Amino acid sequence: MTQPLLELHNLNKSYGTFEAVKDIDLTVDTGEFLAIMGPSGCGKTTTLRMMAGLEEPTRGDIRLEGQQINDLPVWQRETPLVWQNLALFPYMTVRENVEFGLRMKKVPGPERQQRCAEWLERLGIAGFADRNVAKLSGGQRQRVALARSLVLQPKVLLLDEPLSALDAHMSIRMQGELKRLQRELGITFVYVTHSHSEAFSLADRVVIMNAGRIEQLGTPQDIFLRPKSxxxxxxxxxxxxxxxxxxxxxxxxxxxxxxxxxxxxxxxxxxxxxxxxxxxxxxxxxxxxxxxxxxxxxxxxxxxxxxxxxxxxxxxxxxxxxxxxxxxxxxxxxxxxxxxxxxxxxxxxxxxxxxxxxxxxxxxxx
Amino acid sequence: MNTHLKHALPAWTWFAGLTLVFVILYAPILSALVFSFSVDRFPSLDITRFSTKWYAQVFADARMLEALKNSLAIALSTALVATTLGFAAAYADFRFRFFGQRMVLALALLTPTVPIAVLSLAMLAFFSRIGLSGTVGSIIVAHVVVATPFAMAICRLRLEQLPREFETAAQNLGATPGQALRLIVLPHAAPAIGAAALIAFAVSLDEYAIAWFVGGLEQTVPVTVLNTLQGQVDPTIHVIGTLAFAATLSMVFAAQMLLLRSTKSHKNKEVSP
Amino acid sequence: MSVLSAKVRLRRRAWFALWAAPLPIWFALFFMGPMLLLIAMSFWSVQNYRLTPDFSLSAWSYVLSLDFLWSTFWRSYGLSLISAALVSLLAFPASYAMAFLITPARRLTFLGLALAPFFTSYLVRIYSLQVFLGEGGVLPQLFHSVGLSGASLLNSYTALFLGHATLTLPVVLVLQTLALGNVDRTEMSAAVNLGARPQHVLRHIILPAARPGLSLGVLFAFLLSYAEFVSATYLGGGVFQTLPILLTDLIRGGQQWPRAAVVSLLMMAALMLTSLVTVAWAYRQKGN
Structure with a gap:
């Protein structure tokens, strides 16, 4: 039996008396595109943030390739996140943004530049490498955010409503690109969204959350044809x-x-x-x-x-x-x-x- | 203002009010400047001749130079400590949620409302009991208390403009909290830190009450001015005033420029390759 | 129950404390310390010209029974209140001009110019006023040349008020302008659309919306004027004996520490009470 990539065991998160996430059990396989979906406040983003180590679980375990990573500080985890507002660093150029993670991991200069160049090329933003990120269009910024995370060659990429800042047309184009990228790279994507069309058209499996719990987990077809509740x-x-x-x-x-x-x-x-x-x-x-x-x-x-x-x-x-x-x-x-x-x-x-x-x-x- | 919105009084009345206020604010400053160059001992409208003789007198005055040296040393130390404390507290308030957070904020921000005479009295009593009164160190310690709230407020307001995700995003990409602070927060806060230091410096340089009470024989420039105020007319005050205005006004303006520029550049900065 | 190990927790706490602790420590030692000592000292006694820790109410009963203390207290309070109100009125047209009649970019420049003097040589500006208003000064000279009395204008409430204005105008201008600048323009347009005349818009839309900021302006002007003693001494010329003057006299006069402490605490109490009332009024909401 192959080792699951990411496992959540009995995961709980409360803020005071408010239980944001209740008893989540979830297994994410290698190379899978998993979408987590639900109304706002259902705990989907909290779950994602716990995977990235941005929130500490109140109870429960998070395992990456079988290793318990609860204790691992954010900066030692290899679970880059594409942020809802992208969080591109405004004082840096596109290239500096993309190189940031490699610098932090002390990747030597030549390798760093090469990897960075490769990803800028791959996402079609090589032409803007020395621009300030504030000068880019929505779609370009989106690509910088992706490149910045993917250049680290993570096993899993976390995405928190990454397309919500784009207009409808651009969003659909980026959906296609995301899907293609994920297929080509074989990287696991965990994708949080409140949009049905994104979840159903992109994901291999969809998790529907409500009030901190998983309501249903299944393929898009499963959920669409056989809703459980x-x-x-x-x-x-x-x-x-x-x-x-x-x-x-x-x-x-x-x-x-x-x-x-x-x-x-x-x-x-x-x-x-x-x-x-x-x-x-x-x-x-x-x-x-x-x-x-x-x-x-x-x-x-x-x-x-x-x-x-x-x-x-x-x-x-x-x-x-x-x-x-x-x-x-x-x-x-x-x-x-x-x-x-x-x-x-x-x-x-x-x-x-x-x-x-x-x-x-x-x-x-x- | 939209054209359909008319004012209750004609525009010139409001502008007259604006002019009046600025005259009241700047007339004393301008008069100090003008009279500092007048040869007459008694300042009046008919100035005999302009000269720099009072300036020469000030710079030849050993007591004044000693006070200036004290003032600069105190202001510099105050700026350093107050900015450090202010930034640390502002960062803690921005970054963390903790018990007593509001109390710390209230403590720091309510300090300026304590009457300076009361504060001076309390400081004098306190420092005499621990045997520190009459030293330059005690003035610095007290000035830090007075200047830190300003420094903290300036830093806190600037940090508020930094989206919280930036720092965590850096950590998510492998930066330790220290690296994230240095690479993300500090570049953002740098103008505010500079402005905070300048304001703290200006506040300390200008403070007279505590320095007068606590300082004992260690005089600062404002204390010598205060002592002169009690005596007869002395044109050298105009000189000190002009110099002090020039110094503090340029620092305050520099601080404001820093803050304004940084707010603008945040939106549209083109970085050349 | 926590999912984090003790080591991780400790490291986190240390990092947090590095930022959160310095200011509270400094202020506890050098601000709360002196203030608490002041409270304690008001109960100490002076024996053989030496200040002795004690629990005695003698300073309190002495000070509170002084008639001239109470007259000074109320004079101080009243004068600063009048100054605060007058400074606010004086600043209002200027703030209105900055908020509504000039462009936002210019507004920042004007606000900067208005605030800058707050940080610059207050003493020298008072000295300038002194020579401006004094006998043979610029203003009496001007008055004389137009046929009025050329007598000194010092030692009058006008002189004291100008001193207070010198101190408080910058703060009042900034608070008022920010308050007026934040009044919702759509509300004003809506009022005009419903037939309001300009003076109605000012009275029923602008003033109520800006009330918190305008009240804070009055409050800060009061706090600063109330604590001020340089203008009162050198412009008011001792005609207006105020609490801070009394305080400095008590200290310079010898070992009257407990009495000075009592006067300080009275001042603080008056300040706090006034602040509370003003803030409560400023942020009071209409209806429930």
Whole structure:
């Protein structure tokens, strides 16, 4: 069995009575791109800072390649961080910034210059080497920050919302470059972000945190298709939630008995009747019609509002029981639907598109 | 100011107020300058002739030169110690969170509100009890107490402009706390440290009450001025005043330039290769 | 329970103490020490012309029963309060001009010029005022030439006030200008947009918003004037006996240390009380 690169064991951090991070267990493998995601204040940045040694854990262990590094001061750890505001040193040129870490590690002059030049070249900022960092554009500054950390040839690179200072266009370009760099270098990236698009498009695995705990850990697909909890479903967004008791009807149909009627599900194997649970349906799997009789799970509702998001439209619906439903339609489907706000419509979906939350956990427990 | 915002009184009235205030502030300074070059013993509007004879008299006065030597030695030592203490405290307040932090700040910043006569009295009593009164050392120790709050405030304000991540970012790249301080914090704080030293020097050079109470026979320049004030008209005070103004004003302006330049350069500095 | 080893902790503490400790130590020894001694000394007694540690209330009862002490106390307090108010009024138009009528870049230059005298030879400036106002001085000469009395202007409240202004104007100007400069311009525009006239904007927007800074200006002018004794002696000419003068006289007059200590503590008490009241008022919020 190969040694995991970075391990967090039962990691806790409290500030006074406030518990920022609670009992985090996490293993990061070599060469992996791991994203940690969650709303602000969920403890994601604190977790990252503990990895870098910028915060001391209140309890628990941090191991790098099996070695416990709790006691290692920041400056002796080899876990460079790309800061949210980049923290480029303003009194130094681009080159001095990139050489900084090598100087601190007492790398001899010629090697230092060579490594620095190599990385400036690689990130396409060699032309600005002698500029003051304040004179660079957002994207260039971003590259300097990356070069400054990567020149140290770390085993793991920590990134704290590194793209949040960039405009949308630049951010997307940098995402592509980050992904390519990580693939080429084979370095482990631990990437903290609150942006779904960054986490889902970049990471091999995504950690969703809430209130100091890990809510779910899995591949982006896993999380998107099979959210484990209401929180994850709501956080990922574009998902409608129904709750009720699991039930098997006399005809042998399985579903949840919700305020909006019996909502069938496809996978009866994983079901234990009588448990209260949540059903999630993704917005792009919901069909909206003006007439009833289209599908198995059909709920009459009122069209509340339409929200245009590029080529697609999100329809916000509300059932008689007050459940909110979001459905995603193509532009042309909306035109065909020709419904106005306040009008009665029908939302329907296939049983196999309904996902029971926490089902995998249920399976594991059973 | 936006054009739609009109003032309650016409602009010239406010400017008249501004002029009046600056006249009150600078007239005594200018008059000292003018009268220091007048040959007349009694300063009046009809000046007979300009000369430098009072300057010659001051520089020939052994007592005055001795006082000047004392003053410079005291001001220099005060600047050194006060800046060190002030920077250390400012850095501690900036960098760490600790128990009693607010108290330290309050202690340092409330000192200047203690009436100087009361402080002098307390200092005199204290130094006589430990057998230090009447020495140059005791004046320095007391002046450090008076000057440090200014030094600390200047350094603290400057440090506030340094994003906290910079220092940790340096450590994250392998710099020890000492290296991070030297390579990141000190270059940033350097202008403020310079300004703090200049202000501390100026404060000490100008201080008369404590020096008068505590110093005993060791006179500083302001103390000789104070002693002269009690006597008759003496034109040499104008000379000392002019010299002191020139010295302290240039130091205070130098300090202000340092602080202003550094605030500006922080935003747009082009470093030539 | 800590996850760090004792050695790491110790090193961290030492590094922290290196920066945090020096100033508190110096101030504990050479500021708190003298001030505490002053408090202790107010309870000491003078026996056979020698100051003796004691717990005696004689200095307190002696000083507190002096009628002229109380008249001096209130005169001192009143005079500095009047000076503080007048200096604030005198400075206000200038601060207003600096805050609203000149460009921010120029404002810094003006503020620098206003503050610089605070650090320069106060004594010499008082001396200059003395020869300005004294008999045959520049101002009486000017007055004489326009047909007024050419008598000395010294030993008057005007002279004392000019001394106080010399001392306190720089601080008041800076505090007022910063306070006025920070008044939200959008609020002012909003008021105009709702039909406020310039004088209403001044009264209902600018003055309330700048109140903390303006009050601090008055407070500092008061603190400085109250503690001042050079102007009171050489410009007021002893017409205005103030507490600091009393204090210096007591000390120079011989072994009256405990009495001087009591007077000092009274001064401090008055200062602290005034500061507390002013600061509380300055930062009071309307509504809950």
């Amino acid at each position: 209401r929180f994850v479903a709501q956080f990922v967004g574009g998902i409608s939630l129904f709750s009720g008791m699991l039930k098997t009807t006399r005809e042998g149909k399985v579903g949840i008995d919700s305020a909006d009627g019996l909502l069938q599900i496809a996978d009866p194997a994983s079901v234990q009747t009588g448990t209260k649970c949540d059903l999630a349906v993704r917005a792009d799997r919901i069909n909206v019609t003006t007439q009833p009789g289209w599908g198995t799970n059909e709920v009459p509702c009122t069209l509340m509002s339409e929200e245009f998001a590029g080529a697609v439209v999100n329809l916000h619906l509300e059932t008689a029981a007050g459940t909110g439903i979001v459905a995603q339609l193509q532009q042309r489907d909306l035109e065909r639907l020709s419904a106005r706000a306040g009008q009665q419509v029908y939302a329907s979906w296939h049983p196999e598109d309904g996902v029971l939350l926490g089902v995998t956990a249920l399976k594991a427990a059973a």
